[in-house]
Amino acid sequence: xxxxxxxxxxxxxxxxxxxxxxxxxxxxxxxxxxxxxxxxxxxxxxxxxxxxxxxxxxxxxxxxxxxxxxxxxxxxxxxxxxxxxxxxxxxxxxxxxxxxxxxxxxxxxxxxxxxxxxxxxxxxxxxxxxxxxxxxxxxxxxxxxxxxxxxxxxxxxxxxxxxxxxxxxxxxxxxxxxxxxxxxxxxxxxxxxxxxxxxxxxxxxxxxxxxxxxxxxxxxxxxxxxxxxxxxxxxxxxxxxxxxxxxxxxxxxxxxxxxxxxxxxxxxxxxxxxxxxxxxxxxxxxxxxxxxxxxxxxxxxxxxxxxxxxxxxxxxxxxxxxxxxxxxxxxxxxxxxxxxxxxxxxxxxxxxxxxxxxxxxxxxxxxxxxxxxxxxxxxxxxxxxxxxxxxxxxxxxxxxxxxxxxxxxxxxxxxxxxxxxxxxxxxxxxxxxxxxxxxxxxxxxxxxxxxxxxxxxxxxxxxxxxxxxxxxxxxxxxxxxxxxxxxxxxxxxxxxxxxxxxxxxxxxxxxxxxxxxxxxxxxxxxxxxxxxxxxxxxxxxxxx
Amino acid sequence: xxxxxxxxxxxxxxxxxxxxxxxxxxxxxxxxxxxxxxxxxxxxxxxxxxxxxxxxxxxxxxxxxxxxxxxxxxxxxxxxxxxxxxxxxxxxxxxxxxxxxxxxxxxxxx
Numbered sequence: 001x002x003x004x005x006x007x008x009x010x011x012x013x014x015x016x017x018x019x020x021x022x023x024x025x026x027x028x029x030x031x032x033x034x035x036x037x038x039x040x041x042x043x044x045x046x047x048x049x050x051x052x053x054x055x056x057x058x059x060x061x062x063x064x065x066x067x068x069x070x071x072x073x074x075x076x077x078x079x080x081x082x083x084x085x086x087x088x089x090x091x092x093x094x095x096x097x098x099x100x101x102x103x104x105x106x107x108x109x110x111x112x113x114x115x116x117x118x119x120x121x122x123x124x125x126x127x128x129x130x131x132x133x134x135x136x137x138x139x140x141x142x143x144x145x146x147x148x149x150x151x152x153x154x155x156x157x158x159x160x161x162x163x164x165x166x167x168x169x170x171x172x173x174x175x176x177x178x179x180x181x182x183x184x185x186x187x188x189x190x191x192x193x194x195x196x197x198x199x200x201x202x203x204x205x206x207x208x209x210x211x212x213x214x215x216x217x218x219x220x221x222x223x224x225x226x227x228x229x230x231x232x233x234x235x236x237x238x239x240x241x242x243x244x245x246x247x248x249x250x251x252x253x254x255x256x257x258x259x260x261x262x263x264x265x266x267x268x269x270x271x272x273x274x275x276x277x278x279x280x281x282x283x284x285x286x287x288x289x290x291x292x293x294x295x296x297x298x299x300x301x302x303x304x305x306x307x308x309x310x311x312x313x314x315x316x317x318x319x320x321x322x323x324x325x326x327x328x329x330x331x332x333x334x335x336x337x338x339x340x341x342x343x344x345x346x347x348x349x350x351x352x353x354x355x356x357x358x359x360x361x362x363x364x365x366x367x368x369x370x371x372x373x374x375x376x377x378x379x380x381x382x383x384x385x386x387x388x389x390x391x392x393x394x395x396x397x398x399x400x401x402x403x404x405x406x407x408x409x410x411x412x413x414x415x416x417x418x419x420x421x422x423x424x425x426x427x428x429x430x431x432x433x434x435x436x437x438x439x440x441x442x443x444x445x446x447x448x449x450x451x452x453x454x455x456x457x458x459x460x461x462x463x464x465x466x467x468x469x470x471x472x473x474x475x476x477x478x479x480x481x482x483x484x485x486x487x488x489x490x491x492x493x494x495x496x497x498x499x500x501x502x503x504x505x506x507x508x509x510x511x512x513x514x515x516x517x518x519x520x521x522x523x524x525x526x527x528x529x530x531x532x533x534x535x536x537x538x539x540x541x542x543x544x
Numbered sequence: 545x546x547x548x549x550x551x552x553x554x555x556x557x558x559x560x561x562x563x564x565x566x567x568x569x570x571x572x573x574x575x576x577x578x579x580x581x582x583x584x585x586x587x588x589x590x591x592x593x594x595x596x597x598x599x600x601x602x603x604x605x606x607x608x609x610x611x612x613x614x615x616x617x618x619x620x621x622x623x624x625x626x627x628x629x630x631x632x633x634x635x636x637x638x639x640x641x642x643x644x645x646x647x648x649x650x651x652x653x654x
Contacts, residue, residue: 025621028614029573029591035616056592064596069603 022065030055076423080430087431094403095435098396102439102490105392107446110483112385114451116378117478119367124287127223128325133332134287134364135165135322135339138357145357146170146318149298151346152215155322158342161335162324166221168287169213169298169320172306174269176209211245211269212292213301213320219246221325222286227252229263229278236277237297239309243274246295249282269294270305287323287364315353323364336361389486393494400432400498411502421503428502432495433488440487444480557589557597558606559640562625562633565607569624571614572598598623606632 030051037047055061088095123129135155139145147155149167156165216237224231227249236244245267247256256262266273274296285291298319302309311317326335339359346353411424564570564578575598576589601607606629614620625633 021621024619025572026591026595028571028618028620029576031618032573032614032616033591054591056590058592061592061595064593065599068596068600 018069022062026058026061026065030058076426077430080427081434083427084431084434088434091403094399095438098399098435099439099442101392101396102389102436102494103442103446105389106436106440106443106483106486106490107450109385109389109486110443110447110479111450111454112381113482114447114479115454116382117482120378121366123365124285124367126287127221129365130363131326132222132287132364133162133324133326133335133361135162135324135335135359135361137318137359144321146320147322148315148317149312149319150315152319152322154346155339155342159324159335159339161327161330161338163327164217164221165322165324166218167215167298167320167322168218169215169301171210171212171292172301172304173208174211174294174304174306176267176269209251209269209293210290211294211296211304212286212288213296213298213306214286215298215320218286218323219280221323224280224284224286226278227281228260229276231278231280232295232297237299239299241297241299243272243300243303244277244297245269245274245300247276247279248291248293248295249280249284250291251293252279253282270303272303274300287321315350332361332363389490390493393490396435397494397498400495401501404498404502407502424503425499428499429492429495432499433491436487436491436494437484439490440483443487444483447483556640557593558601559633559636560587560589561594561597561601562606562629562636565623565625566630566633569612569622571612571620571622573620575623601629605629 033051033054034044034047037050038044042050052058124132126132134144135147137145137147147167152165152167159165214232216232216234219231220233226246229246231246232244235241247262252258252262262276263278265276267276268274280295283291296304298312301307301312307317312319324335326332336359339361343357343359414424415421560579561575564575564582567578570578572591572594576591576594580588598607598609602609602623605626607623608626609621609623611619612622
């Protein structure tokens with residue numbers, strides 16, 4: 001397969017060498033045959049003639065050799081592209097309009113796909129995301145119930161199917177008197193983009209900061225590496241341990257200019273002195289979907305004013321979600337069965353606690369799993385943007401159709417000179433694909449700008465104590481190939497109808513350039529009817 | 545198509561070329577001469593269809609080409625069988641033998 005491609009490319013780029021080799025190769029047998037006939041007693045003239053006749057058509061044989069080498073496919077494609085580019089540059093207004101219209105459609109499609117990809121398909125940036133699972137309690141009316149802290153410890157110490165269990169306790173806003181005001185950053189984000197300032201919801205020096213609570217083994221379970229200092233250890237998550245926090249990398253950069261001396265210093269939170277032991281990497285999310293400012297051990301919750309030690313030690317209160325790693329060869333169902341046995345043990349030991357219901361285990365490979373209820377919404381959203389692209393396609397196709405009237409003469413001339421309809425169809429499709437690919441090139445930055453606006457700028461306008469939305473939306477190879485694929489598809493869908501119409505040409509009238517007849521044909525255009533139907537439908541949809 | 549004295553069934557030209565090259569590397573003219581000789585002048589391959597077949601086989605990787613000097617001291621392109629060409633020859637020879645045997649059987653009984 002690979003050698004075949006190399007072989008063809010050699011033919012494409014070393015054409016002169018190949019051609020002279022072919023000449024030489026085909027010359028040889030003719031001369032050889034002449035010699036043979038001369039030896040047999042023919043005159044040289046006669047022999048040459050016979051040898052030529054024996055050989056058959058020399059040019060035909062050459063052409064067949066070129067075909068056999070598979071060079072012609074590439075050659076024809078290059079020719080189509082060259083000619084197509086010339087045709088597109090000849091009518092720049094048409095080309096620009098078409099490209100812009102499609103770029104919008106492709107851009108919106110890429111945006112939606114990227115968000116979908118970031119939510120559902122892209123694995124979390126944690127150690128071994130394929131085996132990461134979340135354990136939830138089937139509480140009444142709740143699908144994702146939290147566990148109490150003592151229950152979590154029971155599961156952690158007794159589970160054989162999960163390699164470790166860590167708890168993510170959610171977040172709380174904590175006040176700190178000794179930080180510079182966070183709201184004093186220069187106007188950026190949406191404010192800067194749209195030329196106005198969004199009101200800061202909180203001002204002043206006692207700035208609440210979003211703090212996430214995690215168990216002592218949480219960062220170890222996820223395989224996180226600190227940007228500075230160290231992350232939590234199990235011994236930090238004890239009620240009698242000295243109070244420690246970890247800063248998020250983003251906060252460390254924006255507030256402390258990434259100064260490593262911050263590690264080891266103290267910060268007053270809720271009138272308690274905490275030691276900053278380390279910093280997470282920038283944009284580090286763990287298993288969350290938003291960025292906190294601080295991380296603290298779950299045992300520090302009472303110190304930070306979020307509940308009391310009694311409530312944390314009670315089996316009755318939900319403290320957080322539990323994550324674990326499936327051991328090698330263990331399935332989700334295995335883990336669930338085992339954890340349900342543990343749940344039954346807890347039920348027997350503490351019959352007065354009604355929270356000890358069954359548990360279920362779900363993969364936490366990506367940010368979101370789409371369950372059967374959510375799929376129709378996702379499909380509808382994808383369908384809506386696909387429809388948007390289809391409308392852009394229909395608009396550009398009608399432009400192409402209008403232009404095809406002008407190109408009928410050209411097509412007529414080429415047909416009457418012996419070009420095959422297949423070849424002309426290729427040509428027209430290459431042109432529409434060129435338009436669509438250029439639109440993809442324009443649409444991709446458009447998409448990343450929209451995403452930037454949506455995810456980065458809007459989220460930076462949200463006060464920091466809410467935590468920042470953080471989706472990984474940087475374009476990668478998959479997004480790029482999605483855009484290219486959509487562009488190619490667009491090119492073919494877009495080009496096929498006008499191309500087929502252009503080729504349904506009556507030679508004599510085309511050569512006479514009979515305009516009135518063309519007008520009549522166009523008025524019968526089925527494509528236009530389809531367009532009207534589509535636009536009406538779209539209007540009805542948006543009117544609802 | 546390419547053969548004058550007797551029509552070659554489709555695809556047999558490739559088989560004949562591969563078989564001839566299994567003996568030793570040859571240039572195109574010698575291949576057609578050899579086929580003619582061995583078949584006692586019954587099969588005659590026209591050069592005009594031999595060369596496209598050679599180029600096709602080269603692209604498929606069944607044979608490879610290199611320039612050499614012919615017996616009359618001229619530069620000529622020699623073709624030789626590759627490993628996959630040798631395998632292809634075995635497979636096609638087998639298929640051909642089965643086909644001819646089956647056809648002969650049908651003709652014999654009908």
